[in-house]
Amino acid sequence: MGSRNEHRLIVIGGGAAGFFTAVNAARINPNLNVTILEKSREVLSKVRVSGGGRCNVTHHCFDPELLSKSYPRGEKVLRWSFEQFQARDTVEWFKERGVELKTEGDGRMFPVTDSSDTIINCLMDEAKKHGVTIRTKTKADKIEPLDDVGFRLHIHKSKPMLCDQLVLATGGFNRENAYEWLKDLGHSVRSPVPSLFTFNFREKIFADLAGISVERAEVQIKNTSFTEIGPVLITHWGLSGPAVLKLSAWAARELHEREYRYDVQINWLHPMNEQEVRKQLTNLRDDQSRKLVRNQNRLPFPARLWERFLELSHIKPDKRWADLSNKEIHELTQQLTRGTYNIQGKTTYKEEFVTCGGIPLNEVNPDTLESKKVPGLYFVGEVLDIDGVTGGFNFQAAWTNGWLAAQSIAGE
Known part of the structure; x- marks a missing residue:
């Protein structure tokens, strides 16, 4: 991974998967300089509206095999991923940070406060604690892999940014042409269609x-x-x-x-x-x-x-x-x-827009979510061809993706 001094990680996308990757990577490796770029005005906007503003954090299914069966796309990869970090681990992660979750009759899990602000505040506190920089209203127009190692990001109406490792957590797009900049990196895209x-x-x-x-x-x-x-x-x-x-x-x-x-x-x-x-x-x-x-x-x-x-x-x-x-x-x-x-x-379904489609899972390493085509590039969350049924499963995939990528990026 090269020198630990000022090793720069940029995460494009401030949703659940990107945020979880950023805070965990920064926590595991204090020498990482971590920045989240979010093109809209606020991070974690989907977390805010999920579950009618209560945030359906995960689902009370603590069996990795059973849990993976709730994903129309991604079941095989997630079956193994959940052995590393599953719903029980999500509950524990938030509990360690003072956030208790409760289970409702249908298996959905929410913070006991019934407020998504509890989850957002927890993640924001974690970002602050571990020195993660958050830049909103910042759009990356192009990713340029450098000859030796790392990337130059062309930022809309701003100076380019350099990083050693890059995480794409842009969420699911509803139009295939929104993925063109990822195709430029040599990746293919399964055409996105709505789910849920x-x-x-x-x-x-x-x-x-x-x-x-x-x-x-x-x-x-x-x-x-x-x-x-x-x-x-x-x-x-x-x-x-x-x-x-x-x-x-x-x-x-x-x-x-x-x-x-x-x-x-x-x-x-x-x-x-x-x-x-x-x-x-x-x-x-x-x-x-x-x-x-x-x-x-x-x-x-x-x-x-x-x-x-x-x-x-x-x-x-x-x-x-x-x-x-x-x-x-x-x-x-x-x-x-x-x-x-x-x-x-x-x-x-409400504001919880979910797509089926994105980067094919056979183009990433299932253990780390690193691109098989571009070293140092990671994909997490709905930008991948992963989606779950309703009930907290899409967030669980985001937490699991983020945790696995963070372990790899931080050198664990």
Whole structure:
């Protein structure tokens, strides 16, 4: 690595992965001169908005193999990476710095303060403690590898900067041409497409029911093998919630190729199957024959959603259960277990923009995240072709990437 005197490390990108790399490298090797360059006005902006401003730091899954299965892209590399630094290590790292995390029912982990400021302040304190320089509103236009060792960075409307090692933590870009400057270094790029998005209906079937959720539905993209089970949230535009967001991540490339036009089929009563639901409805007809169809207490739906299913099945809600024909029972069963909806379009999930695509993982050393093409150049975070499902997994990949790169850069 050459002389330890004023060994300069520059990290381009002040998000979770870049910041974690910088503070850990500076902590491990006090002789490193570490600078973070962030093109926007503030660092850690995604940390600030994550989890509705609470920051979903990681996920309570402390088994590296199981943890790696939540990544549609990157599972194999992360399987090994998590042996070195996994969710348990993230919890411990923050705990050592006075930040306690708590686990919610769905496995997501947040600071006990329920405020992303707690995580930001912890990381900023760590940067200050270890002498990391932070420069915001600073954009690198070009990376020029030097003949002997190191890099010259061409800075927009400012003097060039020199460094011995360089970390690219620029996040995921939504346009391939944003990666051109990395292609100039000899790297290829898997074209970026969105991951983690909601499904927008062509017809606003449930628009007036926005905010209603079903705790356990099975959502399938028709004519594919993509299926997910979990909570589904009805929105003004269509469908969201964990099951839909996970499905969008796993099927990201397929749905992009279909230009976000496809059909989804939903069993709103999973794990009950078609036969079991038909039996429930038949029993309701027998047991509650004198009641109106709009009144039922056996199926776990809010009244407004139940009435919408009746409407879609062409059943008048003020009909009595006894008057329901077998054909109507069949139609209602289909709506509840095989409801099919035409999707046209998507909406990115809140501010948590995630892309599938970026620098291919076979172009970096999985142990260190150093480029196989340019010595001294490292890639961490979403600039790599790594992305996880919703629930703290993308941040965990960022912390793990940053920790591994920092170990290598600092000479451990």
